[in-house]
Amino acid sequence: MAFTIWAIVLGVTIFIARPKTIMSFGLFFGNIFIGLLSPFLWNSLTSYQQNRILTFINPEKDPLGAAYQIIQSKTAIGSGGLFGKGWGDGTQTHLKFLPVQESDFILSVIGEELGFITIFVILIVFGYLIVQIMKQSYLSKDRFSSLALIGFATIFLSHVFVNTAMTVGLIPVKGLPFPFISAGGSFLIACYLMFGLILKLSVNYSD
Template sequence: MIGTRSTQYKELPFSIIGSVVFLSCIGLIVLNSISQHQEGGFLANPFNKQLLVLIPAICLSLFIVIIPRYTIHKYSYPLYFIGIVIVLLPFFGSLHANTFRWLNLGLPFKIQPSEFAKVFTTIALARYLSDHTIQMKKFSSIIIPIGFVLIPSLIVMKQPDLGTAIVMLVPVLPMLYWSGARPFYLFLLLAPIFSMLTAFQTLSFTIWAFVLGAVIIGARQTLAMSVIFFFGNIFLGLISPFAWNSLTPYQQSRIISFLNPEKDPLGVAYQVIQSKTAIGSGGVLGKGWGAGTQTHLKFLPVQESDFILSVIGEEMGFVMIAIVLLVVGYLITRILKRAFLSKDRFSSLALIGIGSILLAHVFVNTAMTVGLIPVKGLPFPFISAGGSFLISSYLMVGLVINLSVNYAD
């Protein structure tokens, strides 16, 4: 292993490193624009804060790169349990902004443990799936891995932090698929959720029923199983509106606010309208650095983290947005390629998991800023300002670099 340093160096994924550096630079440029008229002390300025957080983030990343891969493999389960413990800890502390998301250690900054737990969970899942050469063709064999991910996700959902909980859950499907589970089973897992969500509108429910039927027929199940799956889902869909309506308005609002904790007094719709106006008015080339009216009139909410893409859209236009998204797409496909080429299964699965996390972040954040999905507080990797999030993103970069180099052993 030691003798192959030079080959390892050549094998370093420069395309991935380059993409991360590019995205971080874009992030700093945008944050600098936002910071122009920031009031308050040195750390109230998101640009300064980002620069400061980048130092430990990069150090952590370098540290992860140089530790042996078997160490990561060896400590993946203990890390998983540490992950569960640290997402539970905030519940023993005090509320911050009405949530238990942050851990206050008396330091000048607060830590968001779920950001780290999501990485630990993914690594542990990769180990579980690679250690157990289970018969993935069986439906029952995918239950344990799902339970594996569900425990920390439910805790995080209770914090409440639905966005991070979703991101934590997402990798399990591609990783199961990667380790050979039948796509049909994965579809069956998701089907009830779609059945319930689409049931509130006739057209969407009709389309869904056709898709459901087509997939079940295509999967060539026994007639009895097919009928149970199909009508089970349709029945679930049909009763959901009634179940919903039988709830008292108070219970309904409880559920809505649970699903949408970021709901602010001005209304979520306001945020999306402002974001879309910012992006749309940017046009092809944007209004120029520091000249975004929506941004600098503070109409854009949480512009330095969740809505940072709207600032890019407004000030740098469609061209820069397209470049950023293409670079992100390139970064993720490079990670997938490394996963495909990887010699051992653990690394391959871990890379798939990390790729899924990044894609989930990118998709949820971007789709939210352009009004495709409801507002969920999720930042954009490497660009959004953040403390714990930035550090965990660089932790993932370190893991990607470490795991994507193929040893000669």
């Protein structure tokens, strides 16, 4: 029933918008095909992947199981408020309620102990860094340096966005660490290597 209503609404929307005929049929039948394909895509996922999606939609469904991480993460950030509880005074952190706090949920620790202001400053700094990398890629005189800088900026942006979004429950939990802050040898080394290459490639745009 829900799928039928969705198809009717989609058809009416396309009819009202009145784009080209071929585009209309393409959008209509393409969306129907994706809708019919979704059960097969869902069944192709493993059980833990399905649990992550269901937990994202309704975290309270399994508060002590699949949803435990995200609930504790949001509790930690919420309890920290604007300025935090103080360095070393986070209860969610030091009483071990918050799992994987040294890497995946490091922002939750920062939010609880140092507050939302600190998280905001961190995001501003990384936003400025990513914008500057993209600026250098635009100014670069050779194609390789430009594409490499765009790639590095994309890596930093994806890690910052995914880690921040999963911490506050905007997307399902993923194991992407936060650049330069999360504990983890290989990714931290990779971040420093990328930053060194960024500094080297950035000098190519000027004589």
